[in-house]
Amino acid sequence: MRISAIMLLSLCTVLNIQAQGVRSESLLREWEFRNDHDTAALQGWEKVTVPHDWAIAGPFDRANDLQTVAVVQNGETNATEKTGRTGGLPYIGKGAYRHTLPIEGSTLDGRRHILLFDGAMSEARVFVNGVQVCFWPYGYNSFWCDVTSALEEGDNLLEVLLENRPQSSRWYPGAGLYRKVRHITIPKIGVPVWGTYISTPFICDEYADVTIRTTVDGLDREEAVTLRTSIFDAAGNKVAEQTDTRKVLDGEIIQKMKVMSPELWSPETPVLYTARTEVLTGGRIDTDWADGHYKHFSTIRVDGDVLQDAVTTRFGIRTVELRPDKGFFLNGKPRKFRGVCLHHDLGPLGAAVSKAAIRRQLTILKDMGCDAIRTSHNMPAEELVELCDEMGFMVMAENFDEWDIAKCANGYHRWFNEDSGNGIVWAERDMMNMIHHFRNYPSIVMWSIGNEVPSQHSQEGVAVAGWLQNLYHAEDPSRPVTCGMDQFDSVLGNGFAAQLDVAGFNYKVHRYGQAFAVLPQRIILGSETASTVSSRGVYHFPVSVGPDQVDADHQSCSYDTGHCEWSNIPDEDLAADEDYEWCLGQFVWTGFDYLGEPSPYDTDAWPNHSSVFGIVDLAYIPKDRFYLYRSRWNDNEPTLHILPHWNWKGREGEVTPVFVYTSYPSAELFVNGVSQGVRTFAKADGVTPCLGEKAMERFRLMWKDVVYEPGELRVVAYDAQGNVAAEKTVRTAGKAAALKLCPDRTVLRSDGEDLAFVNVSLVDKEGNPVPVDSRLVKIKVSGAGSFKAVANGDPTCLEPFQQPRMHLFSGQLTAIVQSGDTPGEIVVEVEAKGVRKAVCTLRTEASND
Known part of the structure; x- marks a missing residue:
């Protein structure tokens, strides 16, 4: 026929x-929660909305996860008492969630019922009607359970038991069902x-x-x-x-x-x-x-x-290519990664995923000129990768901070080589889930198999790295694989670095040339760079350049010249990006401050609950360093930023250096109208590595001998032809007179999830910022929205994020407002003692999505 x-x-x-069957997908948002595993208890349950982080409400306490350890990856050999290492928040312990899932009998016709968890922190045990249907220990990974056989017509009881153990993390991991949960039905043939x-x-x-x-x-x-x-x-x-x-x-x-x-x-x-x-x-x-x-x-x-x-x-349709001696090519064109590392927490919102908050982070980074994100040091939230697809960020998706050798007593090493069932170890199952989940996303251009794993030193570690890389190659041959390596001599000597598609080095910019000369790939990536430390609006004198600077106020200087023992100032990495064609670029540690790891104040330095590595602080407010990177990375808009502020009662007559971060080639500084001279960026000599203060002269315009006198700092920037291109002024503030509100947006979606980030600052009667005030601010939100959280960016502040009041830090804080589920107006009011209050109005509208 x-x-x-x-x-x-x-x-x-x-x-x-x-159509014989119908595929469906629904979010399971409304749950009940309790802080133990007593699921039979009749009392003590609270209603929560998932994503949910049970620990972010605090309180902060020095005793929470107090650790006596030597942080080997930081070069420590003696154990010391670490305070605030995981944020000083009560994430340790057990939690139980329950949800009633109604099932129509007609859907039990051969269709498969799936529960998909985007992340559950941690050691998740999932029960349906009292029957355990799955177990997944790694809190950062997505996993799904086929629960069809455990379901029955009518109401079904879902229970999830979680446990976070002491010393299970090096930073704040969050706690609970902190990413979304979905119920999916799939036809029998599907x-x-x-x-x-x-x-x-x-x-x-x-x-x-x-x-x-x-x-x-x-x-x-x-x-x-x-x-x-x-x-x-x-x-x-x-x-x-x-x-x-x-x-x-x-x-x-x-x-x-x-x-x-x-x-x-x-x-x-x-x-x-x-x-x-x-x-x-x-x-x-x-x-x-x-x-x-x-x-x-x-x-x-x-x-x-x-x-x-x-x-x-x-x-998406795009090509990724590595060329020896030439670097990384996207769609056939060379480019450097202008990237940052991001931990998964969202500051005052904790680990609970909020797409609106992630969008706010990425919007700030986009303005800086950032084009890449490293998901340090774990599988990312789906919402982050979706937004990177939409907004245009390349992603290095990373899986593990530990392999089979411990960094933390109860870390992932406990599961890495354990049989998960059917002879497959947990490391492979976690890898497969990550690859299958994210390999269709065009923003992901590179996979990372780990970060600073202790087994870099051993031949066993070399074999594990090869095994992990081969898993990626087998499931997704379209992307290269790297690893964040810090043991430079070991990985060059034992073949660990040579076998990777991309040799990624953490904080070894001064040795890039040495690695390039011997590695067969003939390319180098700054997989983690800088670890510069600074607190927004805080300046210490005299200004010094170097590691491990500590001060009595537990803050780090915002002249951007301090860093950790293992790291360096930003200028050195910027120089490497410019000087070495074979350098693929960098991922700065970190884009935002995050909860935990309060370096250099983690030893006998309570209170400190968060890092100060961030280019942007915990309140989503850029630090001075933001403008240093912006001046080199933002190709669309010019940058002109002057620091420090000019409010120094009692420092009259003392040397107070002035730095300018700008994309213009030269600038002139004036103090109360008197010129302090013109500065021009230094040029690379093309011979020696550009390190230390020599590198600073290439990326900062500096007037190191300015003598403080109250009044006005004015900088005039000149273009390449010597014409005036822009001006910026900083003035000594008068007495604080009023609060000022500046929301990041005025129209929100009325979906009950959208957020506005409202900057609250203090100004004098002329409108000049008052950056040295720390008075208490009270916040009131009414109308078609509600107060969500508040943060001031102060790593030493122990005030809760969830209360509508907080002290200013360096004259500012951020109030986060959440939309309701109906259109209307949201009124935000703030007040503080002795100054005029401020009011702003936002609007919520129905989404067209």
Whole structure:
């Protein structure tokens, strides 16, 4: 029997397409929680909304996770008492969550019911109607459980038991169901969780090859299935379509399509496509044999007519390439990573994921010129990677801070080589989940197998690194693999660094040349750089450049000249980026302050609950260092920033250096109208590595001998032709007169989740900032929204984030306002003793999404 193409098309056209099953997905947001595992208790449950972090409400306490340890990766050999290492917050202990899930009997018809957890901190045990359905120890990873067999018609009780052990983290990990939880139903014949993989193996100006691998479950090996896949561009236009009827081999079907005149994804043009794949049955594949001079056959494919399942997958079209001696290429063009490392906590919001807060972080970093994020040191939240796709950030997705050797007594090393079932160790299961979850996201351009793992020294560690890299290569050959290495001599000597696709070094900028000379890759990445420390608006005198500077106020100087023993000032990494073509760029430690690791104040230095590594503080307010990076990274807008503030009662007549961070080539400083001279950036000599104060002269304009007198600092910037290009003024403030409000946005979505970040500052009667005031501010929010949290960026402040009051730090704080679920006005009022209060009005509107 032979059927012509026209006959086959006509047959398919008249077939009636019916849906046998319905895929559904719903967020499970409303839960009950208690701080133990006594799930039989009738009292003591509180209603919470997931994502939820049980520990962020505090209180801060020196005794919380007090550790006596030697931090080996920081070069310590003697154990000392560490305070605030995990933020001084009560994350240790047990927690229980419960949720009632109604199930209609009609959905127990062969459909699979899945619970998908984006993250649960930690050692999660999931029960349905009293039956344990899964266990997942790693708190940072996404995992799913098929709970079909445990469900029954009517109400079903879901319970999740979590436990955080002492000394299980080096920073604040959060606690609870801190990422979203979903209930997904999948038809009997359908695509499983993370069941599609899209790659773009060839791209040119005319077209892009798109390969789509789709796993289909529920079919007999001999049964034919039809996949009808359509690709849509960002505007919703269909740009490609293909229908294939095949038998499922090895659990998946491969389709190869072409997109003409593709728009490429990049940080500057984050263009996204969507593939919609329909799974149909009822088709057939017939083979017709004919005898002649040669035996041959023809195959007849009839498309399926019963729709079983449909999935959509967002992806991007772009190329990633490494070239020896030349560096990293995106879409065929060389570029340096202008990246930062980010911990997962969101400051005053804790670890509980908020897409609005992540968007705020990325918006601030985008303005700085940042184009890349390293997810330090663990699997990221889905919301972060989605926003990086949309906003244009390249991502280095990292999995582990520990392998099989401990950094923390109860860290991930306990699980790394443990059998998770079926002979697969937990490290491999965690890796597979991460890869399958995120390999369709174009923003991810590199995988990292770990950070500063102790086994860098050993041949066993070399073998583990090779095994982990091979897992990535097998599941996703399209991206290179790196590791954050700090044991420089060991990894060069034992082959650890040589086997990686990318040699990533933490804080070894002064030895980049040595590594480049011997490594076969002929490229180097600054996988973690700087660890410069500073507290916003705090300046110590005399100004000195160097490591481990500590002061009685437990703050770090905002002249941006202090760093940790193992690290350096930012200028040295900026110089390496400019001087070495083979240097891929850097990921600064860190983009934002984070809870825990209060270096250099972690030993006998309570109170200190957060790091001061951040370019932006815990209150989402940029520090001076922000403008240093912006002056080099933001190619779209000029930068002109002057520091310090000019309020120094009692310092009259004393030397008070003035620094200017600018994208202009030169500038002139005036103190009360008197010129202090013109400064121009130094040039690289192209011979010696640019380190220390020599590097500072290339990236900062400095007037080191300015004598303080109250009044006005004015800087005038000049362009390359010597013309006046911009001016900036800083004045000594008068008496504090009023509070000032500056929201990051005035229109919010009325979805009950959107956030506005309202900057609160103190000004004098002329409107000049008063940066040396720390009075108490009270916050009131009314109308179509509510108060969410407050932070001032002070690492020594022990006031709770959840109370609508806090003292200013360096004259500022941030109030976070959350929208309600109905449109309307939100009124924000702030008041403080002795000054005029301030009011601003926000608006919430229904979303068009």
